[in-house]
Every structure is written in C-alpha cells, then in structure tokens.
Amino acid sequence: MRAFGADPSGRRDSAGVVKEAVRHAKEVRGPVRIVFPRGTYQLYPEQAELRELYVSNTVGPDEAYKDTRIGILLEDMADVTVDGDGSHLQFHGLMTSFAAIRSRNVEVRNFSFDYTTPKVVDTAVSDAGVADGRAYRILTLPVGSRFAVGDRRVTWLGETSPATGQPYWSGVDGMQYTQIHDPVAQRTWRANNPLFDNVAAMTDLAYRKLRIDYHTQTAPTDHGLVYQMRQTTRDTPSALLWESRDVTVRGLKARYLHGFGFVGQLSENITIDGNEFRTDPASGRTTAGFADFVQMSGVKGTVEITRNVFDGAHDDAINIHGTYLEVSGRPAPNTLTLEYRHHETAGFPYVDGATVVVAAGGAIATRPPLRRSAD
Template sequence: MPTLFDVTDFGVLPGSHVDAAPGVRAALRAAGDVAGPVVLRFPPGDYHLWPDDAQRRELYVSNTVGDDPRHSVKAIALLVEATDDLVISGEGARLVLHGLQTTFAVIDSRRVRVEGLEFDFAVPTVVDATVADAGVAAGRAYRLIRVPAATLFSVEGASIRWHGETLASGAVAWSGRDALEYTQIHDPVRGRTSRGPNPLFDRVRSIRPVGERDVRIDYEHAEEPADLGLVYSMRSTTRDHPGGLVLDSSDVTLSRLRFRFLHGFGVVAQTSRDVSVEGCEFQTPPDSGRHSAGFADFVQFSGCSGEAVVRDCLFDGPHDDPINIHGTYLRVTGQPDRRTLELDYPHPETAGFPQFSPGDRIELVDRATLQAIASATVRTVRQPSGRAHDQPLRTIVVTVDAELPDDLAGRTAVENVTRTPTVRIARNIFRNVPTRGVLVTTRRAVLIEENRFERTGMAGIYVSCDADEWWESGPVRDLTIRGNEFIEPGGPAIFLDPTNTRSDPGHPVHSGVVVEENRFVLDGVPALDAKSTDGIRFRNNGIVRLGRQTPDIVLRSCSDVGVEVDGDAGRGKPAGDFPLLLEAD
C-alpha cells in the first residue's frame, strides 16, 4: 500500500490567501524521503503560490530563452525532484500562481503521476482586449476595449501600462505598454484566431478608463473601426519560463489536469522517456473574459525517447502550436580530426542542455538536401549539463567510433537518433489556434488518429525537418494519419514541408506516410501538400469543398504516391469530385 500524505498536514490551508509555497515544498520533501509508493493529496479548494518562497533551479530548456543569463534561474511552484513512485492527486484543487513561475516540474524522477489539479495565474501575462464598442464621435474614431477582471493596468496619459502584481520585494512582476510586442486576433463569430497587426494604439489622441474593466481610446483620425467584437491578445515575446517541465525523467503521466493559463513555453518534456498527457484541458476559465490559455505552445516534446502520448485533451487558445514533437539538429562547426566533431546550438532560443550520452547513435545530414551522409556511435562527449553554466552553453564536442568524411563543418548537421520517440496523438480537439495543430518530426512510428482540428490558422498537421531556421529534427519514416476531422484550416490540412533547398524525388527526406479515412472540409487549401516524400498512400478520405476550388493534393518532388478515390467512407464527398492532383517541382 502507498504511504498517504495530505498537504494540509504541512500547514497548507485550502481557501486561504496565505502563500502555500512553504507548506507544499515541505510536503513534497516528505514524499520524496519515503521509500516506496507515495500519494500526496491536495483537498478541494484554492491554493495561492507566490514566487518569493518558490523553489528555484538553474535550467536550460528548449525553445525558451537559450543561454540568456537573465533568465537562467526558474521559479517553480510545484517541484518533484529525484523522486520515484509518486502520485500527486488534487481533484477539485486549484493552484493559483502569482508573478512569473513554472507551474510544475518533474526532474530526475521515475513513475510520477500528476492528476486532477487545476492551474491558473492570478494575473495572466497575456492581455486579452475585446472591442466592446467602436464608432465615430465628434469627427474622431474611438474604441471601447474591455479587459478581463484578472488584468491589471494603469492609464498614463495617452498610454496604457499593463502590469503584474507587486511582489514581497516591492518589485512589479512584469510590465509593458500599449500593444506590447506581439498580437494575435480572435474572431469569436467566425471561430478563428490569427496573427496580425494591432490597430488599437495607432494614432491615439487620448485614453481614459471607463469603470474598472473598460478603457476608451480616442484617435486622431475619423476612420470608423471595423473590428467590433474582435479580441486582441497581446504579450511580450520573452519565454523566460517553461509553463511546465518534465526533465530527465521517465514514466511520467499528466492526467485530467486543467491548465487555465501557462506562462512561458507550455509544458515541455525534455530528454525524458515515456511521457503521457491524457484527458487534460488547456482552456481559460468559463465566463472569465479571457481567451488566451497559453503564452506560446501548449505541449512540446524535445529530445525524448520511448513513447510520447497525447490523448483525449482539449487545446483551446494557445499563442503558438498546441503540440510540437521534435529533436534538435546541431550545426557542425569544426572537425579537429576524422573522429571528432565540434558542434553548436545555432538558434538563439535553444541552448545549454546536453544532447548525447556515450553509446548514442548519431546521424549527420547535408543541410541543403537533409540526406544522411554518415552515422556513428558516440564514445565521449563534452557538453553543457543543462543545470549550470560551468561549461560552455552553446558548444558541444563529441568523439565517435568511426572515421567520418572530411569537410563537414558548415554544411552538415547532427541529430541524436537514439533519442527519438514513438508517438500517439489521439482523440484531441484543437480550437482557436493561430498556427498549426500538431508538429511532429521523429523517425519512429507516429499515429495521429481521431482528432478534430477546428479552423487552425495554418496547417492542421505540419511535418518539417529543419536544419536551417528552427533546427528541429528529423525525418518521418512511419506516419499514419487516420480518422481525423480537418475543419476549414487556414493552410494545407496536412503539410509535409522539409526545409531542404535541393530536392530529388529519388532521395526523399520523408517516407512511409499513410493518410486514410479522414474527413476534410476545405476552403481554398489542399487536403495534402507534400514535398520530398516517398511512399505516400492517400485513401478512403472524404473531402467537402467550400468556396474556392483548389487541387486536393499538391506534390513536390515526391515519389511512389498511391491515391485511391473510389469512395469516401461515408464522410462527405469523395475526393474525385474536384481536381485531384497537382505535380509541382
């Protein structure tokens, strides 16, 4: 039988506004000291956690702030560290975070399950401003914008300062002015969210508050605004924390969690094995006036292995991709000898964590073609630890067991092909997404089935492989997309688009892609757009066309493609009703 702990045994009082961080830390420490299974329970109620007494760790996390020393130390509200066989259970418990924090982190742990909790921020770091009224009065345009009750602001002349709470130190957690650095726009009538320009603070004459939640903005011009009802979601672009973190851990399950807001870069599973996200909600609280549930992505797997599972979840209102699963290409910068490679992290938002262990298999690719030119096994490695800055944070040196070709520097990239997961993404709903629904690049088996993609701003499913911009590796070899619904995506419903600049159908980047029994409702975009892919099978899919007619399938430098159009599996009109295939070089 597991040992049972209750956070109230450590002085934590549900419903109190007293900082629960010290008591929660003591409860987690006690749970970690027990040999054998432990259940730690949060009774129903609200728990407030402030950053002043939060656990802090120096951590380097993929796709956040790279090696920027200003943000190397993360505040963590709920830290599980070097702990095995732990269940954290909290049905009806709501953890309210203050300031800037990571909601939870599971580090160096095995067999951990977190279930039933709700996470939210007292003051979200995204400002959702709804145009509640607009028009022209006395020859000048105006808007009345309404912000959620959780949003803090002050009007200062003809400007608005948005800000977080005042911490115990006296400092304000965060602040920014007017449109901040980034905006996306939600249209609740059309059910679409997209990136775009923000006109709220252009040519402003005056700003004044109207009550507690409304602000009137008057302009120097008389052009009547045409955006009544739209929501402008504004934020900075610094991903200083991961929203949640599973780091160097295995057999971790996140179950029935409700993420009402995630600051920073979503829930990141990094260099971990066998991680599942099941039955979770990523959505703002009902009737809160808020739209944005995430500052960036919702879920990311980076350099993971074993099985990555995301099933039965709702993804509603991110500021980037709901799911992204990838490895990391490292650029070859030097070659001291035939068995030694000098590597670096080329993207400014990713650096500082280890990539290899002795015995890992690596593959070198030509960056222009993304074709493998050599492979080897790692013998020794000098690299950052991911936890400290005592080693260089952007460079890695590896030695391998075999002689490599000459002249690799600059033109090649390296991927750790040992740290690649199998993937299952099933029965999820994607809604109010400005970008893609799912990004996935892994050479092991991928199954994406029975999901619903509603009006994504770009592709529903995007498969890249990129040694040029984001450096997210690698190719797909076994990808099945089955039984999904794609409702009016803003780009190709399924987009296979590696970044190779030289393509040859005889040497594809991707292979083994099956698209079957899906339903597509499309307006001016193809069901499938594929580049440099071998062995595509497109069968028993139903396609309904709205508005502009375009080819159902676009192929670029593809080979061995099989398309079946003799039925629609009872899902709308068969693909053959409209132009079927466009070959493009």
C-alpha cells in the same frame, strides 16, 4: 499537504509549505502520494523552489532567465503521485507550475490551475464609433488585468509582488505580438494591431475599461473582436518533464500556461491524457497558452496524447521534434565542438556527460551540465 500546513481556504501563500512537503515525500520509502485536500491553494514565486534550467525553445543563452521558480518540483524521485483531489492551484507572478526532473514512475493528476494576471493581455473592443469628429474605441479587460495610462500610452502591469511591492512584469501598448480572436465566428488569426495607431487621447474609464480616441474620423470596424497581446520572451516552461521516464499527466484543467507549454525534454514514455487546455469561461479571457500547449523535445519511447481539449494557444497545440547541432570546431582529433543553432535553444547537455554548449549562434561558451541553483 494538510500535515505540513498548506491552506486549502486560499487565503495564505502555500508555496513554502508545498516545497517542504515535497522534500519530505522524497525521503519516504516506497510509492508515495502527495495529496492536496480539495480546496484552493495560492502559490507565489518567492518561497517556491528555484532551479537553473535550460529548456528547448525558450530563452536560449540569455542568463537573465536561467533561474526558474517551480510550484511543485519532483526531483530525483521515483514512484510518486501528485493528486490534486479536485483542488485549484492559483499561481502568481512568473513561474513554472510543476516539473519532474530526473524522476521515474510519476503521475500528476486531478487539479486545475491558473495565473492571477497572465502575461497575455486579452482586450475586447466593447464599443467603437465616431464622436466629436474623432474615431474611438472602448476596450474592456478581464478580471485581474491591471494598467496605467499616461501621455497617450497604456502600460500593462503584472500582479504586484507582496515581497518587493513591484509588478512582476510590465509592457506598453500592443507589446510585441498580437493575435485577433472573433468570439462569434470562433476564429483566431495573427495580424497587425491597429489599437494604438494615430492615438489622440487615452482615458482610464475605471472598471477595467479603457477609451482610446484617434486623430482619424474613420470609424473602427472591429467592434466585438478580442486583441490578444503579449511580449515574445518565453521566460519559463509552464511545466517541465526533464530526463524523466514513465510520466503521466491526467485530469488537469490548465486555464493558462505561462511562458511556454508542457515540455517533455530528453525523457522517455510520456502520457498526457484527459486534460483541458483552455481558459475558465468565467475569467473573460480567451488565451490559454503563451505559446505551445505540448512540446516534446528529444523524447524517446512512447508518447501518448489522448482525450485532451486544446483551445486558445498562441502557437502549436502539439509540437514534437528533435534538437540539431552544428559542428563548429574540432579542438582535438577526438573532440568536436557542437553549437545549438536555434536562437531560443541552448544550455542543456545533448548527450550524457557532454560539454554543454550555451551559445546559440555567434560566439560559443561552455560550462559543465547544470543541476540546481542554491536555495
């Protein structure tokens, strides 16, 4: 990475440099090690690799999300190691951190990574009570959180893209899904979100604080709790091991997994060892995973998941499953039409050379297996 001009000071975007360095490494004969000399590296999506991906338990047949930006893409490679040398990779926007696609003998190791403005909003009730006959809450947000207040509503904003000047994402009030975290009792549960019911007024207090006044006179009882709020669309895997074999992920500190988790899909022999899946304590956040941490989908051989720390997911820590298809037609005596039934699963070939069934439920559309989008 140093040879190609990646910036370990963390001042410049290194995504384009990483893309070119990995493409060069692909042409190197024999085992190759891609090294990030110790430092901090910024990776924005605009210059990162772009691929059309269909991944289990994500967005199914919705083509609005078919193109994925990938920070580190190992594609059709063999005998390759990505060594972070203790570095930190800071991701921006909505992107997959790394992927191994149709590759073998791969190791990804020894770095931490995080996202600047996660798509899960963690807001703590830092004060609550009754004033002037109205109940109120004061919400405190972690560093990196952005929002705008108007007409008794709050709009949560993703980081602003340097290319478009627009936020990478946005959401309103409690969005679609909430978990509640008690940092004292160390408990987290799924529940309805009362923060935005019967709102009388909403005030931006600055310094990442938001005051909400209510029509009710009953004092809230949730002082100290953290509301973890998000939308439900899993727009991309956080990391993807696709049609690859003998892959090891070791010594990573995954501070936030955007979109989904580490997905192994139609791959063989995967080791996930000695990693931390949890937030950086200094971040003030409590959510480390938008959904699952580790998901193995249709993987064969041996899967070893050892010596990891899992803390702060919005779904399973580990999920291992197959993919089942329904016979929905027989267009010829020797031909069957198969349909994915899970609404978040579609588009990838179930067996080599098979027709890809893109639809999940309802009408069926077909297309040949997909490889890559144009750069």
